[in-house]
Amino acid sequence: MLLSRRSLCSLFLLALLAASSSTVLAAGRRTVVSKVAPVYPEIARRMHVGGVVVLQLTVAPDGSVTDAKVESGHALLGNAAQEAVRRWRFEPAADTTSMTVDVNFNAQ
Template structure:
């Protein structure tokens, strides 16, 4: 039995929507020019924020040791619902090694697929 044309179109549309959502969640964050980012970890979009359709940008201040490891993270602006996810993601980032401890401001964007 062959699937109906409508079912094929609906399946393709669902796959396209899922891909668009994954792409939107993987929007790269930006760090200030103090230290270059070596490895980014995308944030996990909080389920509550998804259901409430909360989007926006969270600015996080990260303390980076000379080896490039993030040692401390603090959200300094943005949604309180999205802040923990941004902080958790930035804690896993790695920066290019530098001569000293750095304080880097990072912007993490949360957008939903249209």
């Protein structure tokens, strides 16, 4: 059964509502098989810094993330987003894929 990207995004949002930070697949052709939630940096938490970090990913044919570059977002959140997304796994594919993901940090 194939789900639309909109349906997948809705499912991710529902699954992550209770978390202090959430992650949403923004664009791409491969489905996330497993993901690691970002660790909210303590300094960002104390300063009530939140927002979205946009990352450009390169995903290998085996589904591992081989590169994650911050395109935009608060400097205090970028490293945490990169570290988490590098541990994500995507469905295998025949070739390397580039995609953009948004990692949303809710200010606390």
